[in-house]
Amino acid sequence: MSTAELTKIASQVRRDIVRMVHAQQSGHPGGSLGCTDFLTALYFKIMKFDTNFSMDGKNEDLFFLSNGHISPVFYSVLSRAGYFDVKELASFRKINSRLQGHPTTHEGLPGIRIASGSLGQGMSVAIGAALSKKYNGDERIVYSLHGDGELQEGQNWEAIMFAAHNKVDNYIATVDVNGQQIDGPLSKVLNLDNLEEKFKAFHWTVLHMDGHHMEEIVATLEKAKGLTGKGKPVVILMKTTMGKGVDFMETGHEWHGIAPNDEQLANALTQLEETLGDY
Numbered sequence: 001m002s003t004a005e006l007t008k009i010a011s012q013v014r015r016d017i018v019r020m021v022h023a024q025q026s027g028h029p030g031g032s033l034g035c036t037d038f039l040t041a042l043y044f045k046i047m048k049f050d051t052n053f054s055m056d057g058k059n060e061d062l063f064f065l066s067n068g069h070i071s072p073v074f075y076s077v078l079s080r081a082g083y084f085d086v087k088e089l090a091s092f093r094k095i096n097s098r099l100q101g102h103p104t105t106h107e108g109l110p111g112i113r114i115a116s117g118s119l120g121q122g123m124s125v126a127i128g129a130a131l132s133k134k135y136n137g138d139e140r141i142v143y144s145l146h147g148d149g150e151l152q153e154g155q156n157w158e159a160i161m162f163a164a165h166n167k168v169d170n171y172i173a174t175v176d177v178n179g180q181q182i183d184g185p186l187s188k189v190l191n192l193d194n195l196e197e198k199f200k201a202f203h204w205t206v207l208h209m210d211g212h213h214m215e216e217i218v219a220t221l222e223k224a225k226g227l228t229g230k231g232k233p234v235v236i237l238m239k240t241t242m243g244k245g246v247d248f249m250e251t252g253h254e255w256h257g258i259a260p261n262d263e264q265l266a267n268a269l270t271q272l273e274e275t276l277g278d279y
Contacts, residue, residue, distance in 0.1 A: 001045050003214040008275040009080060010040040010214070014245045015272045016076035016089055016279065022265040024093040027101060030255035031147065032073035034178050034211065034240040039073055041217045042143060043081045046225070051082040053110035061140045062129050064114055066122020067147035067176065068102040069257070075099050078111040080276065089279045120153025122146060123173060127163050127233075130171040141228055142171045149181030152190045157202075163233040164203040172224045174236040176211065180253040195237055205232045211240035246271055 013036050021027035043049075047061040065074050072092065079086045084098075091097035098107040102117035114125050126144040133140060150156065163171060175195065183189050192198075199206045205227050209220035217238075224234045242256065243249025246268045249260075260268060 003218060006037075006040050006044055006214050006218070008273070009044055010036050011245075011273045012276040012278075013040060013073060013076045013080060015269060015274060016080075017072040018246065018260060018265060018268045018272070019278065020072045020075070020089055020092040021259045022262075023090070025259045026093050027072055027259060028069040028257045029072065029246075029259070030180070030242040030249060030253070030257070031067065031070040031176065031178070033246060033249065034242045034244050035070055035145065035176055036073050036077075036244070037214055038145070038174065038176075038211050038217055038238060038240075039077045041214060041221060043077050045218055046221045047143065048140065051110065053083060055113060057113070057129070057140075058136075059138060059140060062113065062126075062133075062142045064122050064126040064129070064142070064144040065103060065116050066126075066144055067119060067150050068116030068122075070147075071099070071101060071103050074103060074111075078109075079279075081111075083111040084109065086279045119147070119150040120155045123156055123159040123163075126173070127159055127168050127171060130163075130168050131166065133170055134168070139170070141225060144171075144173045146173060146175050147181070148175055148177045148179065148192060148195070149186055149189070151175065151192055151195070152186075160199065160202045160204065167231050168233050169231050170228050172221075172228065172234045172236065174238050176240055177237050178240045178242045180242045180256065182253065182256045184253050199235050199237075203232060205230075205234045207234065207236045209236055209238050211238040212244055 017032045021029045049060045092099045098109040103112045104115045130142040249255040
C-alpha cells in the first residue's frame with residue numbers, strides 16, 4: 001500500500017475518532033489523533049496478522065496498546081483493517097458495548113489482547129509475549145505503543161532493564177513523544193529529560209521518527225524490523241502533536257480527555273476528508 005493510500009486511511013480514522021468521542025461526549029481525542037498515522041502504517045503496511053483472531057497469535061505479529069485511553073484510534077484502525085464491522089464503532093462507550101473507554105478482553109473484541117486501562121503495564125506484557133515467541137521458535141515480531149507520560153510509571157523501567165538483560169530482540173516499542181499529559185506539559189508535571197540517553201543507558205537500540213510524516217514512519221518501522229534479532233530490543237521515539245489534524249485541538253494538553261461539542265465536531269469534520277465512508 002502506498003503512502004498516499006495510507007494517508008487517506010488515516011484521514012478517515014481521524015473522522016472516526018472525533019465522531020465517536022462526540023457521540024458519547026466522552027473519550028480521549030488528543031492522543032488518538034496524534035497516533036493515527038503510526039497505527040495506520042503499522043496495521044496497513046508493516047504488521048503481518050490474521051483478522052481471524054485468536055489470542056495465542058502464533059505465527060503473526062502482535063501489537064499491544066499500553067496507553068489504553070487512546071482506544072478510539074485503536075478501535076477505528078482495527079475495524080478498518082477488518083477485525084470487526086466498522087458499524088460497531090457507533091457503540092463506543094455505550095453500556096454493554098465491546099468498545100469501552102479503555103480496551104477490555106472479557107467481551108472478546110477481536111484484536112484486543114490485553115485490558116489496558118492502567119498505564120505502565122503494557123511493556124511488561126509485550127515483553128512476555130515476545131519471549132514466548134522466542135521460546136516457541138516463532139519468528140514474528142511484537143510491537144507496543146506507550147505514551148511519554150506513561151514512562152513516569154516505574155514498572156516501565158523494570159521492564160526496560162529486563163528486556164535488555166534477556167536480549168528480547170524480537171520486540172519494537174514505540175513511545176508517543178508529544179510532551180503532554182492530562183495535567184499539563186510533562187516538563188512541568190514530572191520531567192523525563194532525555195529519553196534517548198535513558199534507553200541507550202539501558203542498552204536498547206534507539207530510533208527517532210516524525211509521527212506525522214507517513215513516508216518516514218514506514219521507513220523507520222522497516223528499519224526497526226531490520227534491527228531485530230541483533231541482541232537488543234528496539235525503541236522508536238516518535239514525535240507527535242496531540243490533536244493532530246484538527247487545528248483547534250493542536251493547542252496543548254487541554255484536548256487529552258474532553259469531547260467536541262456539535263459546533264466543534266462540524267468544524268473538525270471540515271478539516272478531515274471522508275475517504276472510506278463514515279460508519
